[in-house]
Amino acid sequence: MRVVLADDSLLLREGLARLLDEAGFDVVGQAATGEELLEQVDATHPDVAIVDIRMPPTHTDEGVRAAHEIRARYPSIGILVLSQFVRPSYALELLSGGTEGLGYMLKDRVSDLDQLASSVRRVAEGESVLDPLVVQQLVSRPRSGPDPLDELTEREREVLELMAQGRTNQAIGQQLYITEHTVEKHVKNILGKLRIPTSADDHRRVLAVLTYLNST
Amino acid sequence: MTRARIALALVALATGIALVFVIAREGTESTLDAALGVAIGWSFVASGLVGWARRPENVIGRVMVLAGFLRLLGDFCAGSDQPVLFPIGHVSHSGFYVAVGYVLLAFPSGRLDGALSRWILVGGGLVLPLRLAWFLLSGEDDQGNVVAAVRSSQGAQALAWIETALDLVILPLLIVVLARRWRHASPRLRFALAPVLWIGTAGAGLFLLSIADDNLGNPLGDIPMLLIDLVLAGVAVGVLVGLLRSRLARSAVAELVVELGQTGAPGDLRNALARALRDPSLALAYWLPDGGRYIDVEGRPFELPAESEARAVSVVEREGRTIAALVHDPALDEEPELVESVCAAAALALENERLQAELRAQLSDSKQQKERLQALIDSSPLALVEYGSDKCVRLWNPAAERIFGWSREEILGHDDLPLAPPSKRAEGEELFARVLAGESLNDYETLRQRKDGTLVDVSIAAAPITDESRPVLGNMVAYTDITERKVQEAEVHRLNAELQARLEELRASRARIVGAADEERRRIERNLHDGTQQRLVSISMALGLAQAKLEKDPAAAGAVVGEARRALSAALRELRELSHGIHPAVLTERGLVAALQELTLHTAVPVELALDGTGRLPEQVEAAAYYVVSEALANIAKYAQATGARVQVQPVDGKVVLEVADDGVGGADAGRGSGLRGLTDRVEALGGRLWFSSPPGQGTIVRAEIPCG
Numbered sequence: 001m002r003v004v005l006a007d008d009s010l011l012l013r014e015g016l017a018r019l020l021d022e023a024g025f026d027v028v029g030q031a032a033t034g035e036e037l038l039e040q041v042d043a044t045h046p047d048v049a050i051v052d053i054r055m056p057p058t059h060t061d062e063g064v065r066a067a068h069e070i071r072a073r074y075p076s077i078g079i080l081v082l083s084q085f086v087r088p089s090y091a092l093e094l095l096s097g098g099t100e101g102l103g104y105m106l107k108d109r110v111s112d113l114d115q116l117a118s119s120v121r122r123v124a125e126g127e128s129v130l131d132p133l134v135v136q137q138l139v140s141r142p143r144s145g146p147d148p149l150d151e152l153t154e155r156e157r158e159v160l161e162l163m164a165q166g167r168t169n170q171a172i173g174q175q176l177y178i179t180e181h182t183v184e185k186h187v188k189n190i191l192g193k194l195r196i197p198t199s200a201d202d203h204r205r206v207l208a209v210l211t212y213l214n215s216t
Numbered sequence: 217m218t219r220a221r222i223a224l225a226l227v228a229l230a231t232g233i234a235l236v237f238v239i240a241r242e243g244t245e246s247t248l249d250a251a252l253g254v255a256i257g258w259s260f261v262a263s264g265l266v267g268w269a270r271r272p273e274n275v276i277g278r279v280m281v282l283a284g285f286l287r288l289l290g291d292f293c294a295g296s297d298q299p300v301l302f303p304i305g306h307v308s309h310s311g312f313y314v315a316v317g318y319v320l321l322a323f324p325s326g327r328l329d330g331a332l333s334r335w336i337l338v339g340g341g342l343v344l345p346l347r348l349a350w351f352l353l354s355g356e357d358d359q360g361n362v363v364a365a366v367r368s369s370q371g372a373q374a375l376a377w378i379e380t381a382l383d384l385v386i387l388p389l390l391i392v393v394l395a396r397r398w399r400h401a402s403p404r405l406r407f408a409l410a411p412v413l414w415i416g417t418a419g420a421g422l423f424l425l426s427i428a429d430d431n432l433g434n435p436l437g438d439i440p441m442l443l444i445d446l447v448l449a450g451v452a453v454g455v456l457v458g459l460l461r462s463r464l465a466r467s468a469v470a471e472l473v474v475e476l477g478q479t480g481a482p483g484d485l486r487n488a489l490a491r492a493l494r495d496p497s498l499a500l501a502y503w504l505p506d507g508g509r510y511i512d513v514e515g516r517p518f519e520l521p522a523e524s525e526a527r528a529v530s531v532v533e534r535e536g537r538t539i540a541a542l543v544h545d546p547a548l549d550e551e552p553e554l555v556e557s558v559c560a561a562a563a564l565a566l567e568n569e570r571l572q573a574e575l576r577a578q579l580s581d582s583k584q585q586k587e588r589l590q591a592l593i594d595s596s597p598l599a600l601v602e603y604g605s606d607k608c609v610r611l612w613n614p615a616a617e618r619i620f621g622w623s624r625e626e627i628l629g630h631d632d633l634p635l636a637p638p639s640k641r642a643e644g645e646e647l648f649a650r651v652l653a654g655e656s657l658n659d660y661e662t663l664r665q666r667k668d669g670t671l672v673d674v675s676i677a678a679a680p681i682t683d684e685s686r687p688v689l690g691n692m693v694a695y696t697d698i699t700e701r702k703v704q705e706a707e708v709h710r711l712n713a714e715l716q717a718r719l720e721e722l723r724a725s726r727a728r729i730v731g732a733a734d735e736e737r738r739r740i741e742r743n744l745h746d747g748t749q750q751r752l753v754s755i756s757m758a759l760g761l762a763q764a765k766l767e768k769d770p771a772a773a774g775a776v777v778g779e780a781r782r783a784l785s786a787a788l789r790e791l792r793e794l795s796h797g798i799h800p801a802v803l804t805e806r807g808l809v810a811a812l813q814e815l816t817l818h819t820a821v822p823v824e825l826a827l828d829g830t831g832r833l834p835e836q837v838e839a840a841a842y843y844v845v846s847e848a849l850a851n852i853a854k855y856a857q858a859t860g861a862r863v864q865v866q867p868v869d870g871k872v873v874l875e876v877a878d879d880g881v882g883g884a885d886a887g888r889g890s891g892l893r894g895l896t897d898r899v900e901a902l903g904g905r906l907w908f909s910s911p912p913g914q915g916t917i918v919r920a921e922i923p924c925g
Contacts, residue, residue, distance in 0.1 A: 012750055111753075111758075
């Protein structure tokens, strides 16, 4: 699987390249800025672009903008945005135009080679990946008035968080050691309790859940 | 009454004629004596009857009539050949003398004043029984004293002595009293008293002479008695003269009427009245009905004196209205009809003069008012200027001289608004016209010019001068010099502006401090993110890699772990430097001196430290001082191209004074970079100051003073 990296820190870029190499990925290009990244993508047509969210010149959300640009040009390329910080707003911005093949992951998790490799593969396969910490923050953030999330059972809450992380029903079932059918029942209950319209499409479901979590 | 008096006069006439005949027939006394006695008797009766007629209420006239008859009776008895009449004659004569004494003492009022007068009369009265007793004892008369029942020459002698002694007491006393009356009499009274008192005094003296003569064996013979008789006749004449003088005074009323036609000057009327009333002390007061008070002829207020022995007051009325008051000698009260007739005669003239006096009083009032107004104008601190409708200056007071410099003489008559400076001429013309049109101005602040052309801030109040007949005669303007107030106002404005500027500076400084703090936080965050965090992430990745390699290739994993350990050391060092940059721990723990010593260990140029006497200071002061030195040294390293620097810190008067000097190229720009600006804010926030001096080629000196309070 061919991968392009973008990070303004050479140290991190090199470290990440070594890890990906170790995990069996083929790092075909490295970039220090958003501009360079786009050039690399144009030149190499990778399966996945791994992008640091904070890059020159503004050191804010260059990664998100580069991701949108790549998505516009090459909808099939999976994009994993790495962030030093837990910034739900950036994550939601990234996913606002559709969640398919997009991921937002904290840099802390990179050293876990398995998690890194699985995330890269998931976005390459069109799934969406949202860092559990971001999801947790969205779920647990204080809300004004009665919190509909309080109506969820412990299990339903676990299912909700995994849903928000972009997991499929199958993945959720495997993670929680329950059948896919049970997961579907939970999902139906959760969406009912939170009054979120049901949708067959996993990606729309993720977006709806995230939007709900962010807005209420 | 008149009939009774005529009868008495006839009786006296008859008695006198009878007396002369009797004496002539008997030959007991010389005809001269008899004639003299009759003359005395008649003169008293006649004077008495005149006085009685003129003053029925006055007892003097009647007493004189009595005295005259007593004299006639006494002489008749003495001259008769009937021994039985002798004692009556003696007593009558004594009574005559007592009556004469009364007239002398009581003239002209008929009242006795003073206890001494009364005692003198009582003493005189004692002579009557003494004389009777003597007569009884002496048996003096050879022709047979029928009543001389008991003869006692010794007793008679004793009585004679007593009588003489009594006379010797009474007569001098009489002289004393008469002299005293003279002395105390008012001029008006003296005028009436004069003949009576002088003659009376002479009579008393002659009596004393006759007593002496008697006791010396009569060397003078009949002379004293003859003189006494002449004097006694004189008393009657004196009284008559006194009365005639009153009559003369009455005739003065007629003269007064003539004189009144000639009075003109103020005071003429008073003089005429004084002459008519024969009272030189007379004073006239005119009634002012409006003021309810008296005024004198000049219109001055006149206070009526309280009635007393010295002054009496008679109010003059005309047609029921009070017009004047006469302040006169109380003796005039004896002649109320005189006063009345004089006042009646002069009433019209008095009324006339009263009106003149009233007019003078009004004039005097308005004069006083004018004087008061003038005093006000002269003493006013306002410059008071009156302009005629032709703009001509008509009034110019001393304050105007003081404020504008023109003297009264110089400015009066100027007719071109000389106080309006060229820049305010149009305004001055406009104001003048407005006031002339009837408007009043108040607190109008503007500029006017002095004689020397300098300007003066004034506040103007102005009002039109009007008169009932004509519209506006001119403008009265009051100028107040408000230079001082303007100066104060300017000072207040200046202080306000200064305060405003300082507040502005403070606000800017605060904003810079806040901004600097934010910037500092951002710098730290970036340092952490770009440095430490990246390193930690890369170490984390290296460890992840090592973990992945551990089983397949333990040697490679070991190498990666070693790499990670070195990276960790670097990260720790970076973190330490970063935290030191935020706030050097040594500053908090060991103080400014230790922190500066540490700071200068690693500087690019050698630094000489002079920190004598510097102990621990307040935390904020130490921090500010540390950063001033630290920033200055950083600047030296960056720009100064210096070969050495010197840092001096010393406490002075509750302040810490810092100086960082180098021997570099100088010419540094104070506005360069925010470092120095931030330090200035930091120092000023603590109430201190920061100076910066960097002449080209002479090195740079940064100096700060920070209060330690």
